[in-house]
Amino acid sequence: xxxxxxxxxxxxxxxxxxxxxxxxxxxxxxxxxxxxxxxxxxxxxxxxxxxxxxxxxxxxxxxxxxxxxxxxxxxxxxxxxxxxxxxxxxxxxxxxxxxxxxxxxxxxxxxxxxxxxxxxxxxxxxxxxxxxxxxxxxxxxxxxxxxxxxxxxxxxxxxxxxxxxxxxxxxxxxxxxxxxxxxxxxxxxxxxxxxxxxxxxxxxxxxxxxxxxxxxxxxxxxxxxxxxxxxx
Amino acid sequence: xxxxxxxxxxxxxxxxxxxxxxxxxxxxxxxxxxxxxxxxxxxxxxxxxxxxxxxxxxxxxxxxxxxxxxxxxxxxxxxxxxxxxxxxxxxxxxxxxxxxxxxxxxxxxxxxxxxxxxxxxxxxxxxxxxxxxxxxxxxxxxxxxxxxxxxxxxxxxxxxxxxxxxxxxxxxxxxxxxxxxxxxxxxxxxxxxxxxxxxxxxxxxxxxxxxxxxxxxxxxxxxxxxxxxxxxxxxxxxxxxxxxxxxxxxxxxxxxxxxxxxxxxxxxxxxxxxxxxxxxxxxxxxxxxxxxxxxxxxxxxxxxxxxxxxxxxxxxxxxxxxxxxxxxxxxxxxxxxxxxxxxxxxxxxxxxxxxxxxxxxxxxxxxxxxxxxxxxxxxxxxxxxxxxxxxxxxxxxxx
Ligand SMILES: Nc1ncnc2c1ncn2[C@@H]1O[C@H](COP(=O)(O)OP(=O)(O)OP(=O)(O)O)[C@@H](O)[C@H]1O
Ligand SMILES: [Mg+2]
Numbered sequence: 078x079x080x081x082x083x084x085x086x087x088x089x090x091x092x093x094x095x096x097x098x099x100x101x102x103x104x105x106x107x108x109x110x111x112x113x114x115x116x117x118x119x120x121x122x123x124x125x126x127x128x129x130x131x132x133x134x135x136x137x138x139x140x141x142x143x144x145x146x147x148x149x150x151x152x153x154x155x156x157x158x159x160x161x162x163x164x165x166x167x168x169x170x171x172x173x174x175x176x177x178x179x180x181x182x183x184x185x186x187x188x189x190x191x192x193x194x195x196x197x198x199x200x201x202x203x204x205x206x207x208x209x210x211x212x213x214x215x216x217x218x219x220x221x222x223x224x225x226x227x228x229x230x231x232x233x234x235x236x237x238x239x240x241x242x243x244x245x246x247x248x249x250x251x252x253x254x255x256x257x258x259x260x261x262x263x264x265x266x267x268x269x270x271x272x273x274x275x276x277x278x279x280x281x282x283x284x285x286x287x288x289x290x291x292x293x294x295x296x297x298x299x300x301x302x303x304x305x306x307x308x309x
Numbered sequence: 310x311x312x313x314x315x316x317x318x319x320x321x322x323x324x325x326x327x328x329x330x331x332x333x334x335x336x337x338x339x340x341x342x343x344x345x346x347x348x349x350x351x352x353x354x355x356x357x358x359x360x361x362x363x364x365x366x367x368x369x370x371x372x373x374x375x376x377x378x379x380x381x382x383x384x385x386x387x388x389x390x391x392x393x394x395x396x397x398x399x400x401x402x403x404x405x406x407x408x409x410x411x412x413x414x415x416x417x418x419x420x421x422x423x424x425x426x427x428x429x430x431x432x433x434x435x436x437x438x439x440x441x442x443x444x445x446x447x448x449x450x451x452x453x454x455x456x457x458x459x460x461x462x463x464x465x466x467x468x469x470x471x472x473x474x475x476x477x478x479x480x481x482x483x484x485x486x487x488x489x490x491x492x493x494x495x496x497x498x499x500x501x502x503x504x505x506x507x508x509x510x511x512x513x514x515x516x517x518x519x520x521x522x523x524x525x526x527x528x529x530x531x532x533x534x535x536x537x538x539x540x541x542x543x544x545x546x547x548x549x550x551x552x553x554x555x556x557x558x559x560x561x562x563x564x565x566x567x568x569x570x571x572x573x574x575x576x577x578x579x580x581x582x583x584x585x586x587x588x589x590x591x592x593x594x595x596x597x598x599x600x601x602x603x604x605x606x607x608x609x610x611x612x613x614x615x616x617x618x619x620x621x622x623x624x625x626x627x628x629x630x631x632x633x634x635x636x637x638x639x640x641x642x643x644x645x646x647x648x649x650x651x652x653x654x655x656x657x658x659x660x661x662x663x664x665x666x667x668x669x670x671x672x673x674x675x676x677x678x679x680x681x682x683x684x685x686x687x688x689x690x691x692x693x694x695x696x697x698x699x700x701x702x703x704x705x706x707x708x
Contacts, residue, residue, distance in 0.1 A: 131702050156620060160618065160620070161617065161619070163617040164616065167617075171612075175615075177612075179321065189617055192616065192617050
């Protein structure tokens with residue numbers, strides 16, 4: 078057992094109880110992801126990818142099994158403790174960007190720091206730095222509506238990174254982007270991974286998955302394949 | 310926890326929904342305006358009443374026979390009254406009051422006037438002086454041949470300029486004018502009982518009172534707060550003096566205020582009802598709009614929670630939004646209420662009483678604050694709690 082693994086998932090199941098029906102979204106999943114890895118999770122629709130990401134993202138708790146994030150057992154924590162873990166250890170990138178509409182790129186990126194209790198001057202400085210890192214130094218004061226889809230997703234990435242998280246989680250980050258913009262975004266991920274970021278990304282797109290160094294394939298709530306792509 | 314940031318964001322959200330926010334707090338604005346305006350008006354009225362009673366010091370009270378009493382039997386001797394300050398606790402002076410119609414001469418002009426005994430200046434607080442001075446303690450102690458002319462007396466004699474030093478003749482007695490009183494707005498309890506000319510009591514008694522004619526007496530207290538006990542003691546003292554068959558009653562500023570207070574109590578109940586109804590209506594409006602706001606921003610809430618906002622932080626965000634909304638409404642209501650109250654006060658009360666009461670800022674601000682607090686707590690808490698307890702996964706999936 079590798080205690081320095083960023084993520085250590087052991088026999089995790091997730092069952093949704095819908096009264097008369099029980100949906101077994103995950104049926105016993107185990108894997109570890111080391112620091113600095115770049116993993117794509119693939120699988121057909123309904124195979125449990127988002128369910129797994131929600132667990133990895135500490136947005137939900139497993140029905141059974143254990144999940145160690147950065148060596149902390151998070152499977153039994155309460156809501157506020159999970160919120161603290163999400164704040165300090167995780168960065169999220171969503172398919173729909175989820176930026177605050179009337180708020181500038183800078184303030185969007187600074188939002189997690191606000192919840193972390195960082196002062197406003199330091200918040201803005203850190204946020205500006207992250208925006209520069211994703212190539213948006215000149216779009217700091219733009220509102221989401223004034224940015225392209227690709228740029229919006231980069232703002233979301235900057236936001237995910239601003240707390241310097243242990244793991245970056247992205248559920249279909251290119252789902253709303255055309256292939257050219259997707260390629261650009263993969264360039265950003267590549268760059269981040271080369272700089273040492275741990276990245277876990279759900280995607281339907283083999284080309285996008287090809288940028289990762291490892292692909293975990295799910296079917297019916299089970300891992301059916303877990304292989305290096307030969308990249309990196 | 311940076312509250313300023315929460316407020317900045319709350320105001321930004323409200324500003325983005327300007328029309329909606331304004332419509333929502335309209336009820337609150339109207340309610341708070343009404344309550345505060347009436348409240349300011351009430352203070353103006355109370356000020357006017359106390360101004361109207363300015364002629365009578367709050368340390369003074371008046372004793373006179375009850376309506377059924379035989380006035381001749383009820384009259385009090387001056388010598389008795391002079392002992393009152395030694396025999397009744399808290400009484401420092403007692404002064405008779407009496408008057409009659411006489412013909413008086415000023416220069417060559419003869420006029421029918423009301424003429425009688427005036428109290429010294431200690432009994433009055435604010436009856437203004439136009440020329441000279443009021444009657445002094447020495448004038449009374451020495452029974453001087455001096456008089457004070459009221460503003461209506463001044464008009465009757467068609468006096469011009471400062472008449473002090475010149476003399477006024479009643480019968481074959483001459484009185485030196487020492488002062489002219491200014492316009493007494495009261496008409497309710499003026500210092501001089503609306504007499505045209507007043508002289509020291511001993512002087513009045515010596516020449517104009519035949520028999521016992523003191524039916525009104527003024528008493529001055531050392532401590533105004535003991536007015537009730539002192540009045541009771543005085544009535545007791547009179548009972549000893551005059552026997553149980555003659556009844557007297559007392560009158561003081563408090564007695565007058567009490568009547569006015571009764572009217573105010575009624576108004577207060579009406580205002581409280583208006584306040585409660587507007588509070589309820591405004592509160593429900595805010596509850597509704599906050600629930601809409603939470604529903605509209607479900608994804609935003611999901612996002613905030615996903616990136617690590619705690620339930621408390623989300624709760625605070627929406628709570629402060631409700632607070633900003635109701636606080637804004639109450640602030641506008643405060644400004645409008647004070648403005649309208651002061652305007653109506655100017656037109657309806659000050660015009661007649663001449664008394665400008667200060668705006669009761671502390672109480673007005675207190676009312677606005679209480680409204681804000683109650684509305685926010687009662688109607689802002691539930692939507693905020695709804696937001697705080699949303700499941701982030703479901704919230705993020707919300708369309
Ligand atoms: N909140 C829920 N309540 C009940 N069932 C759920 C819930 N969320 C997911 N499921 C079910 O769990 C299974 C896995 O869903 P999940 O969203 O993880 O799939 P996915 O692999 O992300 O699919 P897609 O590629 O379409 O996004 C599905 O059968 C789904 O219907
Ligand atoms: Mg999914």
